[in-house]
Amino acid sequence: MMDINVSVIVPVYNAASTLRKCVDSLLAQTLKD
Numbered sequence: 001m002m003d004i005n006v007s008v009i010v011p012v013y014n015a016a017s018t019l020r021k022c023v024d025s026l027l028a029q030t031l032k033d
Contacts, residue, residue, distance in 0.1 A: 008026055012019045 010019065010022055012022075
């Protein structure tokens with residue numbers, strides 16, 4: 001199986017708590033296709 005790399009750009013300003021939730025959500029993704 002090929003390794004797939006994904007880049008995610010999330011522009012934020014004064015949103016540290018929201019950014020943490022966003023990154024946690026991205027890392028928890030389980031989509032295989």
